[in-house]
Amino acid sequence: MKNSTRNGIEAYVPLVGEPVVALIRKLAARLQGVRMLNINSTKKGGGVVEILGRLVPLARGLGIDMRWETIQGTRPFFATTKKMHNALQGNRVDFSEKELRYYEQVNRDNLDRIDMDVDYVIVHDPQPCPLVQYIPEGVPKIWRCHIDLSRPDRKLWHYLREWVKQYDASVFHISAFAQQLPHKQFLIPPSIDPHSVKNRPVPRKTVRTTLMRYGIDPQRPVILQVSRYDRFKDPIGVIEAFLMVRKHYNCQLVLAGEQAADDPEGAQVYEEVRAMADKHPDVHALMLSRENNHHKVNCLQRAATIIMQKSVKEGFGLTVTEGMWKARPVIAGAVGGITAQITEGLNGYLVNSVDGAAYRCRYLLTREKRMKEMGRAAKKTVLERFLITRHLRDYLAMLLAMKYPKHTAIEM
């Protein structure tokens, strides 16, 4: 975080060019001192944290008073919101009246902790969604959804929609997630920051040392999946695919994840993965500690020969973007936001099954040139479409569109 804050927006000029940065400066000039509050449910773990951790300091550096608050919850609250997450991504889950009332009550209990005397509020995901009713009159309220809402459980969506409807706008990653809502819907895909500890260049020697620290052989190819231990990320499917590949090719699998503070299911999924990984010496299931986590993920992604993200549901999949930025070929589930990033066969492969993942892995492992070409194309895709500068520009344009709803064009 410190890195880009110190450097500010100028640090991006060599990558994206002066015109892109000039436009961001112009948009920001119209929003000087504007107090814009983001609210989510954790500062530890997951894609939302990754994004806000970068966007907030960069916007502040541009003179926008962007803030970030989190709601606090209890274990039962997060158990319910994780169930909501699962239901919104298509699982059939039932909620009792008691659970829903408690979910609303925890939101109410957070009121005293959050200063809502601001000019805009952006609420992220379902956890703090009911806070909408407490946002002062006249303050534009935006619901930012980071999850795969392509086929939500209808019953839960029916309930949640009553809250979402009260916002002035919603933001989704891709059009497939847009819903029937009585307000504006913006499509803004997420992004990565090339200057972050997670994404900046790392010396080869450091990458090698990191591998060895985890007992991974730096001489043999590494297939990597970085993810929270979550069933939607299908870590078991990744192991099954790897075991098929391993019969023919001497390589290793690394699964790396951390425990997100608002994901109580993670520990159980990790146990199941560990039990399976322990049966094969070339399967490494790592639970990364928070300390230096981003640096470790960066090193592992750079050490990977192939990056896998075999999700069966995915809001966006920043791990895909991160892998592509490191010019690695990515094999990923053909779901959600991943399909907005990977163009089949050009900058990665999209798969629908364990067999498909194994097949693509075997194909690539024996074609070094193809992997290199694919990696180069992947990096270009991220440079053009998924860097933080594009994300910031879209956010600022959205805020201006909300501020001047009657204007079709804003004079710069």
Ligand code: UDP
């Ligand atoms: N991540 C991390 N350490 C881990 C596991 C994941 O820093 O041990 C990061 C990962 O690099 C990515 C984010 O968490 O930046 C996950 O975002 P993604 O959109 O892939 O999935 P989400 O967790 O939001 O479903």
